[in-house]
Amino acid sequence: MTLAEACAEFLTHCRVAKNLSPHSLRAYTIDLAEFERFAGPATAVVAVDRPLLRRYLSHLFEVRRLKETSVKRRIACLKVMFRWLELDEVIEISPFHRLDARIRLPRRLPRNLTDDEVRRLRAAALAGAGIAGRVTEVKALRAARKAGHDAFTALVAVEVLLATGLRVGELAGMRVEDVDLTGRVITIVGKGSRQRRVFLPDDAVTALVTAYQGVTGARRRDHDRFLMTGTGGPASTQHLRLLIRQTGEEAQLSRRVTPHMLRHTAATRLLENGVDIRFVQRLLGHQSISTTEIYTTVTDASLRAAVIRAAEGMRALRR
Known part of the structure; x- marks a missing residue:
């Protein structure tokens, strides 16, 4: 089976058997097409090995200069496809087996609106x-x-x-x-x-x-x-x-x-008003509570700002 054939069959499997959303299918299609162009559509899937995947990783970072999140998404897509090919016995073992392809993402705080920005919006x-x-x-x-x-x-x-x-x-x-x-x-x-x-x-x-x-x-x-x-x-x-x-x-x-800023704003406001983080996790639809915990950093930042303002007020009383 060629890489082009494998990608086409995998996308059909995702659409019919896994019933993925149009958004997910579109992302998978884009990611697989990029790997096809790099490796060659006529390449046999059994010929895809760890050295090829390492070269692809280098290509994404050094030639395409993609961000960590974009690279992680492309690699995750390939992992899922090759795992499916392994389970379907098209290949004996996934080329990702024992490949260290972990990509550390920079920890970014969610961007939420201030109270004044919410009022104006x-x-x-x-x-x-x-x-x-x-x-x-x-x-x-x-x-x-x-x-x-x-x-x-x-x-x-x-x-x-x-x-x-x-x-x-x-x-x-x-x-x-x-x-x-x-x-x-x-x-x-x-x-x-x-x-x-x-x-x-x-x-x-x-x-x-x-x-x-x-x-x-x-x-x-x-x-x-x-x-x-x-x-x-x-x-x-x-x-x-x-x-x-x-x-x-x-x-x-x-x-x-x-829209995502409004989602972040809603989550931050709930936590700042004392709603249990487990309830916020359910409302936001997060599978893991660790995803929701990023908002506690934002509320800690708000707390720090409040403490600094209070300290400035206390200093003013000393003058």
Whole structure:
């Protein structure tokens, strides 16, 4: 079997047997195509060995100059494919066996918004949808009917992300039937097709989601996605990123706002308000609590800043 044939069969296996998401399939396709170009599509899979993989690692770092996260993703994809080939008895043993391909990732703190940035972002989203003052059911319904569709979608996206900490892919994949307005619960299908439930925490967010659902039903075209574009199609992750970035620009924030920043902000706020880290882990859909623990570093940073401010106040009293 050639490398090109193996990659094609593996992608079919991922789509049919593993039922991977379109996003994961797209990433696998890109990563495998890159390795094919490097090793040669006609190369026999049994000829892929540790020296070839080491050369590929060097190529990714030294020629492509990719970041550690990008290299780690490409190597992880290859590991999964060769493990599948081994289990399917196409090869006797994976070339990754006893290959030290561990890649240490730099520890980066999540980028979350400050309280002032959250206020300004929300204010811009509300203004864009034509809502002034406190959000009520009447105001939300009026805005849903009169505001531009994208403006109201942006408002709902911002509020739901800040309230729930969803990933943008989960928000885009949310179906109408997943939203239980009576129980204020949204069922989410996250990474690895794992289901979890998140909650709409207050009347304002619930009113916005209710109004959106009530007004958009007739516009929906041949799909079951909750969030839509102005033409009635499902809102993609790219579309939602654009709406949130534009809302950040309208709020005149000094940095570019992304959906993941809103997820980080939601997680940080929950921990700072005393929510148990295990509950935050469940809400965010983290498989390992170590992933959630990165946010405790952020709250420690907030604590340090508060202590420094308090110390400065004490010094002022000595003068």
